[in-house]
Amino acid sequence: MKPEAPAEYRGLWNPIRTNVEGFEVTELFPLQAQRADKFSIVRSLYHNTGDHFAGGHHMLTGRGGASGADTPGKYPFVGAMATAAVGARRPGIPAHCAVPYASSIGLRPGYFGANYVGIQHNPFETDGDPNSPNFQVQNIQLASGLSLERLQDRQGLSQFFDKLRRDTDSRGTLAAMDRFEQQAYDMVTGEQARRAFDINSEDPRLRDRYGRSNWGQSTLLARRLVEAGSTWVTVHFGGWDHHWDLKSGMENYLPMVDQAVAALFDDLTLRGMYDDVLVVLCGEFSRTPRMNDGGNGGPPLSKGTPGRDHWGNAMFCLLGGGGVKGGRIVGSTNRLGESPKDHPLKPADIHHTIYQVLGVDPSLSFLNHAGRPITALEPGAVIEQLL
Numbered sequence: 001m002k003p004e005a006p007a008e009y010r011g012l013w014n015p016i017r018t019n020v021e022g023f024e025v026t027e028l029f030p031l032q033a034q035r036a037d038k039f040s041i042v043r044s045l046y047h048n049t050g051d052h053f054a055g056g057h058h059m060l061t062g063r064g065g066a067s068g069a070d071t072p073g074k075y076p077f078v079g080a081m082a083t084a085a086v087g088a089r090r091p092g093i094p095a096h097c098a099v100p101y102a103s104s105i106g107l108r109p110g111y112f113g114a115n116y117v118g119i120q121h122n123p124f125e126t127d128g129d130p131n132s133p134n135f136q137v138q139n140i141q142l143a144s145g146l147s148l149e150r151l152q153d154r155q156g157l158s159q160f161f162d163k164l165r166r167d168t169d170s171r172g173t174l175a176a177m178d179r180f181e182q183q184a185y186d187m188v189t190g191e192q193a194r195r196a197f198d199i200n201s202e203d204p205r206l207r208d209r210y211g212r213s214n215w216g217q218s219t220l221l222a223r224r225l226v227e228a229g230s231t232w233v234t235v236h237f238g239g240w241d242h243h244w245d246l247k248s249g250m251e252n253y254l255p256m257v258d259q260a261v262a263a264l265f266d267d268l269t270l271r272g273m274y275d276d277v278l279v280v281l282c283g284e285f286s287r288t289p290r291m292n293d294g295g296n297g298g299p300p301l302s303k304g305t306p307g308r309d310h311w312g313n314a315m316f317c318l319l320g321g322g323g324v325k326g327g328r329i330v331g332s333t334n335r336l337g338e339s340p341k342d343h344p345l346k347p348a349d350i351h352h353t354i355y356q357v358l359g360v361d362p363s364l365s366f367l368n369h370a371g372r373p374i375t376a377l378e379p380g381a382v383i384e385q386l387l
Contacts, residue, residue, distance in 0.1 A: 001015050001024065001025075001026065002289075002335070002336060002337050003015055005335065005336055005337070008290050008291050008306070009289050009290055009291070009336050009337065011246075011291065012246065012247055012250075012305065013026050013027050013028055013250075014026075014027050015027070016029075016030065016033055017033065018032075018033040018034070018036035019033070019034055019035070019036055019037055020036040020037050020326075020327035022329075023036045023327060023329060026254070028250060028251065028254040028255065028258065029254065029257075029258045030258065031258045031259060031261075031262035032258055032261055032262050034262070035262055035265050035266070036326070036327055037326045037327045038265040038269070038274070038320050038321070038326045038327075039261075039265065039279065039318050039319065039320025039321075039324075039326050039327075040318070040319055040320065040324060040325060040326055040327065040328035040329065040330060040386055041316055041317070041318050041319075041328075041329055041330070042316060042317045042318075042319070042330045042331055042345055042350070042383065043314075043316050043329060043330065043331050043332055043333060044314070044330065044331025044332060044333060044340035044341070044342065044343050044344050044345055045282075045314075045315045045316060045317050045331075045340075045345050045346070045347070045350065046312060046313050046314055046315060046339065046340055046344060046345070046346070047059070047285070047312050047315075047346060047347055048312050048313050049285065049312040050285060050309070050310030050311055050312050051067050051068050051310070051312075052068065052105045052284060052285075052310070053066045053067050053068050053070075053071050053104075053105055054066060054067045054068070055284035055285040055310075055312050056104045056105050056110070056111050056284040057073065057074070057075075057104075057111050058284075058312075058347050059282060059283075059284050059285075059347050060077050060078065060104060060110075060111040060112060060284075061073065061074070061075040061076060061077060061078065061111055062075070062078055062347050062348045062351050062377055062378045062380075063075045063378055066111070071105075071107060073104075073107075073110060073111045073113055073115055074115070075115055075374070076113070076114050076115040076116065076117045076121075076366065077109075077111055077112045077113060077114065077115075077123075078351045078354070078355075078376070078377065079096060079112070079123075079232040079234065080096060080112070080113065080114035080115075080117055080121045080122065080123070081114075081117055081121075081360075081364075081366065081376045082231070082232060082354075082355065082358055082360045082376075083095040083096040083121060083231050083232050084114065084117050084118070084121045084366075085360050085361070085364060085376075086231055086358065086359070086360060087231070088229050088230060088231055089229045089230075089231055090192060090228065090229025091192075091229075092191075092192040092193055092229075093192050093193055093196065093225070093228050093229035093230055094123075094124035094193070094225075094230060095121075095230060095231045095232065096121060096122070096123045096124065096230070096231065096232050096233075097123055097124045097125075097126070097222075097225050097230050097232070097233045097234070098112060098123035098124070098125045098126070098233070098234045098235075098236065099125075099126050099130065099218040099221050099222050099225070099233060099234070099235050099236070100125070100126050100127055100128055100129060100130060100214070100218055100236065101125045101126070101127055101236060102122075102123045102125055102234060102236070103236050103238065104284075105284070108125075109122050109123055109125070112234060116366060116367065116368045116369050116374075117366050123234065126197065126221065129214050129217075130199050130214065130217035130218050130220070130221045131212055131213055131214050131216070131217040131218075133200075135199060135200065135217075136197075137197040192228055192229065193228070195228070196224050196225050196227070196228035196229075196230075197221070197224075197225075199217060199220060199221050199224065202220065202224070206220070206263075206267065207220060209259070209263040209266070209267075210259065210260055210263040210264070210267075211256055211259040211260055211263070213256050213260075215235070215237050215256050215257065215260050216256060216259055216260045216263070218235045218236070219235050219260040219261075219263070219264050220263075220264075220267075222234075222235050223264060223267055223268065223273075226273070226277055227271070227273065231358070237253075237257065239253070240253070240283060242287075242307050242308065243292070243296055243307045243308070243309055244292070244294050244295070244296045244303035244304055244305070244306070244307035245294065245303055245304030245305050245307060246291070246305055246306060246307040246308060247304070247305040248304060248305070249307075257281075261279075261281065261318075264279060265279070265320060265321070268321055273321075274321045275321065275322070275323060276321075276322065277321050277322055278319065278320075278321050278322030278323075278324060278354065278357045278358075279318070279319070279320045279321050279322075280317065280318065280319050280350070280354065281317070281318040282315075282316070282317040282318070282350070283315070285310055285311060285312040285315055286311045286312065286314060286315035286316065287308030287309065287310070287311050288308045288309045288310070288311045289311065289314070289336050289337040289338050290336070291306040291307065291308055292306055292307055292308065292309060293306060294306040294307060313338060313339050314333045314337055314338060314339050314340060317350055319350075319353070319386060322357040323357055323387055324353075324357070324386045324387060325385075325386055325387070328385060328386065330343060330345070330383060330385050330386065331343035331344065331345060345383065346378075346380060348377055348378040348379060348380030349380040349381055349382075349383055350383070351377050351378075351380065352377060352380040352381055352382050352383075353382050353383045353386060353387070355376075355377065356382045356387065357387075360376070361376075362375070362376055362377040362380075363375055363376070363377075364376050
């Protein structure tokens with residue numbers, strides 16, 4: 001925020017104090033303001049692109065290559081590589097999950113996919129709306145009329161026929177399917193996954209604290225999955241392209257974010273999980289420092305209040321828990337919020353910090369489709385001020 005900047009830069013809302021001296025947030029985040037000691041914010045992140053697809057690809061894979069003119073992913077999601085390296089923390093639970101789905105600018109799983117690391121490391125998507133009274137994750141129950149004994153017989157028969165085709169498989173597809181089948185078998189025959197996905201068994205009072213919205217309940221479900229043994233869970237908050245009528249959009253969306261994030265930190269702390277679970281909140285880019293005229297090509301304000309357009313030259317990332325120190329601001333921008341002023345950081349620096357928390361070697365490599373080894377992360381550095 002730039003409260004001393006001209007009106008068209010500082011925007012519509014005022015900053016408020018938090019429970020950390022010198023740390024301010026928007027007035028639309030009153031709950032997070034009371035918990036600023038639980039998280040820190042990087043305010044000098046950048047990748048210099050305002051293209052949705054290029055920005056998403058940078059943030060999720062650490063590398064360029066995709067764009068609006070060439071949308072397919074070129075590299076694996078950093079979370080897919082991490083979970084390929086360390087797996088789940090308990091058997092019967094998917095290591096890599098997305099609630100309710102993995103979507104990067106409308107592509108599923110898009111840049112959350114494992115790409116050449118192998119489709120078996122794509123995220124398990126819950127689908128549906130966790131806020132729905134009838135929410136149920138599909139395909140983790142035995143089919144009607146199928147007993148556990150019959151399922152075991154079918155698995156044995158499938159393995160026998162797979163062996164007959166093994167010699168013809170030169171791309172590793174069968175190996176990937178083996179992993180898929182084993183994960184599915186473990187989930188269907190075990191109780192852990194079904195219990196973790198059963199959000200309707202959660203205390204209604206806690207559900208209220210997260211917020212009775214798709215975002216709030218998805219965040220609660222993510223906590224349940226991590227508690228059960230998942231290593232990486234992504235929650236999708238979509239719909240931020242407010243090129244105009246920013247006031248209506250933010251006053252609808254930001255309270256839901258405020259409630260979900262505040263409840264998550266409270267919940268992790270109460271359960272003794274705060275020091276072991278890293279929370280990261282970020283988008284594919286930020287918004288233009290200067291507001292537009294609210295017309296979107298028509299008369300000024302004809303589309304409502306002014307809005308903001310695409311900007312990748314200065315953006316933020318919130319990190320908290322998992323050993324990250326809370327109550328810190330890392331980096332700053334120039335007077336108008338246009339570009340980093342000090343401590344400029346790239347997406348790779350965020351990824352190196354996450355891998356440090358997870359205990360994943362950033363130099364491990366995977367063979368791409370051409371058989372060439374590619375390191376997991378681009379050159380970068382752990383953000384030492386946070387750890």
